[in-house]
Amino acid sequence: MIDPFNRRIDYLRVSITDRCNFRCVYCMPEEGFPATPKEENLTFEEIARLVRIAVTLGVTKIRLTGGEPLLRKELPDLIKEIDSFPGVQDISCTTNGFLLEELACRLARAGLLRVNVSLDTLRADRFTDIARRGSLEKVMAGIEAAFDAGLEPVKINCVLMKGVNDDELADFARLTLDRELHVRFIELMPMRWNLDEGPAYTPACVTGKVQLKQSAGGMLSDAQMRRLFLSMDDARRMIERELGEMEEAFVPTNGPARTYRVPGARGSVGFISQITNDFCSRCNRLRLTHDGFLRPCLMSDGELDLRTPLRAGASDSDLAALYEHVVDHKPERHYLAEGQRVVGRGMSQIGG
Ligand code: SAM
Numbered sequence: 001m002i003d004p005f006n007r008r009i010d011y012l013r014v015s016i017t018d019r020c021n022f023r024c025v026y027c028m029p030e031e032g033f034p035a036t037p038k039e040e041n042l043t044f045e046e047i048a049r050l051v052r053i054a055v056t057l058g059v060t061k062i063r064l065t066g067g068e069p070l071l072r073k074e075l076p077d078l079i080k081e082i083d084s085f086p087g088v089q090d091i092s093c094t095t096n097g098f099l100l101e102e103l104a105c106r107l108a109r110a111g112l113l114r115v116n117v118s119l120d121t122l123r124a125d126r127f128t129d130i131a132r133r134g135s136l137e138k139v140m141a142g143i144e145a146a147f148d149a150g151l152e153p154v155k156i157n158c159v160l161m162k163g164v165n166d167d168e169l170a171d172f173a174r175l176t177l178d179r180e181l182h183v184r185f186i187e188l189m190p191m192r193w194n195l196d197e198g199p200a201y202t203p204a205c206v207t208g209k210v211q212l213k214q215s216a217g218g219m220l221s222d223a224q225m226r227r228l229f230l231s232m233d234d235a236r237r238m239i240e241r242e243l244g245e246m247e248e249a250f251v252p253t254n255g256p257a258r259t260y261r262v263p264g265a266r267g268s269v270g271f272i273s274q275i276t277n278d279f280c281s282r283c284n285r286l287r288l289t290h291d292g293f294l295r296p297c298l299m300s301d302g303e304l305d306l307r308t309p310l311r312a313g314a315s316d317s318d319l320a321a322l323y324e325h326v327v328d329h330k331p332e333r334h335y336l337a338e339g340q341r342v343v344g345r346g347m348s349q350i351g352g
Contacts, residue, residue: 001057001323003330011285012059014051015351017067018290022096023132025212026159026188027347029219030132040291044074046310048081050288053319061090065351067290070099076110083111094118094352098134100142104149114253115146116155121165122172129212153253155182162230163210169235170242176267184257184270185235190225191342232273239269256282280333286326287351294326299334301344
């Protein structure tokens with residue numbers, strides 16, 4: 001599939017649930033989003049069918065995400081099924097890592113090739129403030145289990161937040177020194193919460209550093225998110241101040257991340273800078289939501305309902321035509337820097 005801007009679309013990110021066992025302050029309110037009625041979620045058979053059709057259209061890379069994908073018990077079966085489709089070259093998963101220690105081996109046996117684990121701090125107290133659930137210890141054990149199961153390259157995704165975790169960036173980069181671990185820093189993206197609906201999570205300013213209050217509900221508001229924004233360039237400078245100038249590096253599975261290496265390190269440090277340096281011109285992705293909507297762009301609200309036609313008996317070629325229609329309408333770029341707002345769904349409801 002080639003879109004009107006000559007981009008080849010070969011990557012499908014599939015959200016298999018909007019439920020999550022964490023409540024990261026930038027992603028979900030403490031009380032969670034209202035649960036999607038069960039019948040609106042795609043079954044695994046429906047997901048597998050839609051993935052198979054995408055693969056016949058030239059998709060070769062599949063990433064399973066959510067919500068928290070490891071919460072769906074049938075995940076290994078889905079992976080096995082997807083792995084059996086001729087043409088699939090890469091099956092990966094984005095997870096918060098909490099259940100990875102138990103599941104890594106089963107997932108690898110089913111055909112999962114690699115994982116990205118989301119982790120925004122290496123300090124247990126901050127972990128509780130940011131994720132509001134789970135534990136740092138379990139996530140670290142999950143990362144080790146991923147290595148043991150051969151789910152490599154293992155990547156850590158860390159959302160940059162000024163005043164919250166910017167004093168830890170060099171510590172994250174140090175993790176790459178002795179092993180092939182790839183840390184990627186992600187610029188904080190304004191999403192659904194910028195409507196400022198519901199109670200805002202209240203960060204307190206303590207001697208210039210932001211401390212997230214454990215007891216507060218809600219989630220970060222738009223204004224708070226903007227104050228916490230830290231650009232890739234600033235983050236890179238902070239790391240280089242402590243660890244020396246990094247050289248450019250190449251990690252084949254690192255997609256749009258700008259990738260560097262601390263001198264002498266075995267792993268790498270990447271930056272995903274969709275705000276200050278968007279990579280829209282190289283975007284090769286579509287996203288399928290847990291409830292069966294196909295989105296051509298994470299940052300634009302446009303999406304097409306595949307679930308209704310799927311359940312009304314559409315043939316594979318009817319559904320393939322809908323994929324092609326979405327590709328034909330893939331926006332050239334997002335306009336977040338110009339003030340565009342993404343209000344339809346939050347990240348956990350799209351599949352980050
Ligand atoms: N539960 C899984 C996890 O934690 O990786 C997958 C879903 S989560 C929505 C996917 C990724 O989106 C995580 O790395 C998370 O940090 C990131 N994310 C969520 N909201 C974000 C935001 N506003 N800006 C940047 N990244 C965000």
